[in-house]
Amino acid sequence: MRKQAMEIVQQEKVGKDIYRLTLAGGLAAVPGQFVQVGVSSTADPLLKRPFSIHYCNGSRLVLLYQVTGRGTNLLAAKKEGEILEVTGPLGRGFPLPEEGRAVVVAGGMGAAPLYYLLHALKSAGRDVTFLYGARTAAALVLQEQYRSLVRHYAAATDDGSFGRQGPVTELLQEELSRRPGVVFACGPEPMLRGAAAIAAGFNSRCFVSLEARMACGVGACLGCVIPGADGRYRRVCADGPVFAAEEVFPA
Ligand SMILES: Cc1cc2nc3c(=O)[nH]c(=O)nc-3n(C[C@H](O)[C@H](O)[C@H](O)COP(=O)(O)OP(=O)(O)OC[C@H]3O[C@@H](n4cnc5c(N)ncnc54)[C@H](O)[C@@H]3O)c2cc1C
Numbered sequence: 196m197r198k199q200a201m202e203i204v205q206q207e208k209v210g211k212d213i214y215r216l217t218l219a220g221g222l223a224a225v226p227g228q229f230v231q232v233g234v235s236s237t238a239d240p241l242l243k244r245p246f247s248i249h250y251c252n253g254s255r256l257v258l259l260y261q262v263t264g265r266g267t268n269l270l271a272a273k274k275e276g277e278i279l280e281v282t283g284p285l286g287r288g289f290p291l292p293e294e295g296r297a298v299v300v301a302g303g304m305g306a307a308p309l310y311y312l313l314h315a316l317k318s319a320g321r322d323v324t325f326l327y328g329a330r331t332a333a334a335l336v337l338q339e340q341y342r343s344l345v346r347h348y349a350a351a352t353d354d355g356s357f358g359r360q361g362p363v364t365e366l367l368q369e370e371l372s373r374r375p376g377v378v379f380a381c382g383p384e385p386m387l388r389g390a391a392a393i394a395a396g397f398n399s400r401c402f403v404s405l406e407a408r409m410a411c412g413v414g415a416c417l418g419c420v421i422p423g424a425d426g427r428y429r430r431v432c433a434d435g436p437v438f439a440a441e442e443v444f445p446a
Pocket residue numbers: 229244245246247248259260261262263264265266267268304307308405406407408409436
């Protein structure tokens with residue numbers, strides 16, 4: 196983990212209130228890890244904001260983020276050539292399976308870290324299914340870039356405006372009944388709990404990426420703790436954000 200000043204190379208709007216931000220500078224990270232980004236050059240807001248690594252290689256870092264409040268509004272106003280202070284990579288990412296199929300499940304902005312995971316799985320020669328769910332078709336951003344990395348792809352929307360109408364977990368249920376695989380999921384917590392329960396029903400391993408309000412981002416302030424399935428607390432920033440489902444969701 197290190198702190199570095201990174202220049203904005205590109206700030207693209209890719210959906211309603213959703214931006215893809217490309218920064219110059221390498222980062223050695225595994226999929227599922229995140230960075231803390233300073234969104235202001237003043238002390239207001241003081242805290243950096245956490246964002247998953249959407250993609251990175253030796254020369255660039257890409258984030259995919261949604262504007263939800265003051266910090267992300269400030270970030271969206273940044274222009275190419277401006278410098279951001281970035282700390283990372285932070286946290287624990289997804290374990291890559293040594294063999295077998297992978298079923299990767301995204302809910303809304305939960306798709307952000309899964310793009311880098313799909314890259315890694317493709318490079319490792321894994322057979323991958325990607326299931327992409329969102330409220331509406333408009334929220335299924337960058338579908339083509341995800342689809343291009345996988346053998347099997349399906350989408351679901353709450354309002355039926357694209358793909359299957361209903362929760363993306365219905366697609367997961369069908370997928371696992373056809374083909375077994377290790378499940379990797381990121382999205383709203385109810386979706387993650389549903390995915391974990393479905394995976395357990397098929398005796399499939401399941402890894403979930405969680406979110407929590409964060410301050411330090413490095414395990415020191417205990418601002419992000421959640422109860423684990425065994426009743427002991429976990430720090431989402433340092434023990435996660437990726438957990439084996441059985442570690443955080445009781446059976
Ligand atoms: C490990 C991690 C990875 C993340 N990756 C991404 C990502 O790749 N793309 C992305 O768009 N967002 C991501 N988030 C969420 C992102 O950090 C928040 O949306 C952002 O910090 C909001 O800052 P703000 O100042 O704009 O909002 P605020 O004004 O602070 O809050 C606005 C709204 O956002 C909610 N919110 C704020 N922080 C969080 C949070 N940490 N988790 C959930 N809800 C929050 C608040 O409850 C409030 O409703 C991630 C969060 C974590 C913890």
